[in-house]
Structures are given as C-alpha cells and as structure tokens.
Amino acid sequence: MLSTLASASSPVTAAPPAPLLEVRDLRVHFFVREGVVRAVDGVDFRVNPGETLGIVGESGSGKTVSSMSIMRLVPPPARNVGGQILFEGEDLLAKTPDEMEALRGRRIAMIFQNPATSLNPIYSIGAQLGEILRWHLKLSRAEADARVVELLTLVGISDPATRLRQFPHELSGGMKQRVGIARALLCNPSLVLADEPTTALDVTIQAQILELLADLQARLKMSMVLVTHDMGVVARMAHRITVMYAGRVCESADAATIFNAPQHPYTRALLESMPRIDQSYTGTKRQPLPTIAGRPPNLLNPPPGCRFHDRCPEASAECRRLLPLETTIAPGHSVSCLKRGSEGIAA
Numbered sequence: 001m002l003s004t005l006a007s008a009s010s011p012v013t014a015a016p017p018a019p020l021l022e023v024r025d026l027r028v029h030f031f032v033r034e035g036v037v038r039a040v041d042g043v044d045f046r047v048n049p050g051e052t053l054g055i056v057g058e059s060g061s062g063k064t065v066s067s068m069s070i071m072r073l074v075p076p077p078a079r080n081v082g083g084q085i086l087f088e089g090e091d092l093l094a095k096t097p098d099e100m101e102a103l104r105g106r107r108i109a110m111i112f113q114n115p116a117t118s119l120n121p122i123y124s125i126g127a128q129l130g131e132i133l134r135w136h137l138k139l140s141r142a143e144a145d146a147r148v149v150e151l152l153t154l155v156g157i158s159d160p161a162t163r164l165r166q167f168p169h170e171l172s173g174g175m176k177q178r179v180g181i182a183r184a185l186l187c188n189p190s191l192v193l194a195d196e197p198t199t200a201l202d203v204t205i206q207a208q209i210l211e212l213l214a215d216l217q218a219r220l221k222m223s224m225v226l227v228t229h230d231m232g233v234v235a236r237m238a239h240r241i242t243v244m245y246a247g248r249v250c251e252s253a254d255a256a257t258i259f260n261a262p263q264h265p266y267t268r269a270l271l272e273s274m275p276r277i278d279q280s281y282t283g284t285k286r287q288p289l290p291t292i293a294g295r296p297p298n299l300l301n302p303p304p305g306c307r308f309h310d311r312c313p314e315a316s317a318e319c320r321r322l323l324p325l326e327t328t329i330a331p332g333h334s335v336s337c338l339k340r341g342s343e344g345i346a347a
C-alpha cells in the first residue's frame with residue numbers, strides 16, 4: 001500500500017501518464033508443510049506505456065514470483081492472497097483461466113531465461129512460432145510464415161526463410177534467444193515480460209542480446225518488465241526501477257534517481273556492490289569486490305519490522321519493530337524506510 005508524504009511546498013507537476021500495468025498490494029504466498037512462505041508480501045509497481053521497468057534485487061527477493069503472477073503462472077503451492085494487477089484497466093486476478101489463456105502471448109508475452117528449454121525441440125522454428133499466430137490471430141499457414149520471417153528479420157536473424165525450417169538444436173544459444181524474442185513479439189503484445197533474459201548466455205552474447213532488446217524497445221516503443229539481479233543490466237535498459245528485498249519493495253524511481261540519489265540503504269548497498277570500471281579486482285593492487293554482509297531472511301519466518309534491518313547500517317530499535325510502508329517522497333519516487341519518513345506498522 002502506497003502512502004504519500006504531504007508537503008505544502010511541493011511544486012505542482014503534470015499528472016503522470018495512465019499506467020499500462022499497475023500492481024497494487026500484491027501478495028503471493030507459498031503454503032508448504034512447514035508453514036507459509038511470504039514470497040511476495042504487499043508489492044506495488046507500475047509500468048507506463050513505452051517504458052522498461054527494471055525489477056532488481058538479490059536472489060529470493062520475489063522478482064520472478066511477481067512477474068509470473070502477472071501471467072497468473074505461479075504454480076501451487078503458491079496462492080494469490082491479495083492485491084490487484086490492473087492491466088489496461090482490467091484486473092488480471094479477476095479473469096477466468098480461459099480469459100488468461102487468450103491474453104497470454106497475445107497481449108502480454110514473455111521472454112524466458114533459458115532459450116534452450118523454452119523452445120520445443122521437436123518442432124521447427126516456423127511450426128512453433130506459426131502455431132502461436134494461428135491460435136491467437138487465426139492466420140493461415142502462409143500468412144503465419146510471412147509474419148515469422150518478418151519477426152526473425154527484425155531480431156537480426158539472417159536468412160530467415162531457411163531458419164523457419166530449422167530445429168532449435170541447429171541454432172546457437174544467442175540465436176535461440178533471438179527466436180525467443182521474436183516469439184514474444186509475434187502478436188504485437190502491449191507488454192513484454194523478460195526474466196533474466198541473458199543469464200543463461202555466454203558473456204559476449206549477453207551484451208548483444210541486451211543491445212537488441214534496447215534497440216527493439218526504442219524502435220517499437222515497447223513496454224517491458226525486465227527482471228534481473230544485475231544493477232548493470234538495469235542501468236543499461238530500464239527507464240524506471242523497482243528494488244525488491246525479501247518479498248517487498250524497498251524503493252521505486254526513475255533510473256537516474258535510483259543511480260544518482262538512492263534513498264533506501266538496500267538500494268545504496270546494491271549500488272556499492274556493483275563492480276566499477278575504474279577499480280581493479282585482480283592483480284597486486286586489487287580491492288575486494290564489496291558485498292552486502294549477511295543474508296536475506298527466511299520468508300517462512302521473516303523477522304518483525306523492516307525486512308532489511310539486520311543487514312542495515314542505519315537500523316534502530318524501531319526498525320526492528322515496525323514494518324515501513326512504501327511512501328512517496330517525490331513525484332515518481334517512493335521508498336519504504338522509517339529513516340526516510342515512511343510510516344511504520346507493527347508487523
């Protein structure tokens with residue numbers, strides 16, 4: 001739940017654009033034998049038309065569960081226990097399974113982490129991409145082939161007419177991920193979700209795929225949610241950034257604000273642990289790469305108060321007792337930290 005710090009001297013600014021996607025107070029819990037894992041526990045974020053939202057945080061912070069929830073693809077024992085996911089004004093959590101099926105791949109599409117497993121090995125590229133077009137848009141085989149060739153060309157695949165007849169194992173990892181991106185864009189979706197789209201690739205290929213995504217985003221004015229643990233990736237790709245920790249949002253702002261004026265101690269710690277280009281981490285003058293001391297809490301039994309308190313250099317007694325609510329501190333900039341003026345609740 002988002003609250004606003006009232007300020008009589010706040011300048012009057014233009015109303016922000018209506019968001020394409022607005023996630024409000026989302027709660028997704030896993031009901032396991034040992035108890036309840038609060039994987040996503042009151043998360044808010046939004047994506048404006050034509051922009052990339054980067055969701056960033058350490059492993060286990062709830063990024064994937066949040067993005068899979070948009071597609072309603074988080075499997076049991078997870079259950080959505082609260083919140084709203086408003087997409088083009090409609091609550092996705094209120095849709096029937098059939099309505100979601102019609103929407104997935106058509107209005108919201110996904111680029112998966114591992115292209116080796118996300119493509120079906122027994123169908124040619126043309127057959128598996130064409131099937132999506134025939135199902136969603138009722139295109140004929142010839143029309144579907146033409147559209148697939150158009151998309152393969154768009155993602156930089158040479159000789160697309162030949163690729164159409166090839167099988168996934170005949171393509172390199174980078175090429176497969178290009179096909180994965182083409183597949184996501186086939187039906188011209190309003191929103192693309194990309195969960196760690198480059199982590200499974202060789203380092204040299206990662207840069208090429210990020211460049212392709214950035215280029216497509218700019219050319220097609222694509223709206224995208226990019227999930228990553230890598231601040232370097234969001235620095236390059238995201239217009240806005242939501243920082244998650246232990247199932248909650250610490251801070252959300254435009255990318256320049258996150259990098260130049262971060263407010264939450266966790267955002268600051270993430271930035272400090274980014275490798276710097278002017279710093280040597282090898283050789284005789286090497287500095288150790290800073291890391292954030294400690295570990296994220298177990299979400300089966302999260303500590304009371306701020307989830308970050310036992311790793312936070314600023315934590316006080318009240319941080320150990322009160323859970324900070326996400327609070328707007330400037331237009332488009334929200335933070336959940338008692339030290340930055342957030343209201344706290346006993347939890």
Ligand SMILES: Nc1ncnc2c1ncn2[C@@H]1O[C@H](COP(=O)(O)OP(=O)(O)OP(=O)(O)O)[C@@H](O)[C@H]1O
Nearest residue numbers: 030037039058059060061062063064065066229299
């Ligand atoms: N099937 C499951 N059963 C129980 N808990 C789960 C299950 N899947 C995920 N979780 C828990 O949900 C929390 C959020 O997981 P999620 O995958 O969203 O994190 P993440 O930020 O995407 O991390 P990563 O970068 O490692 O994928 C984690 O604490 C994880 O342990």
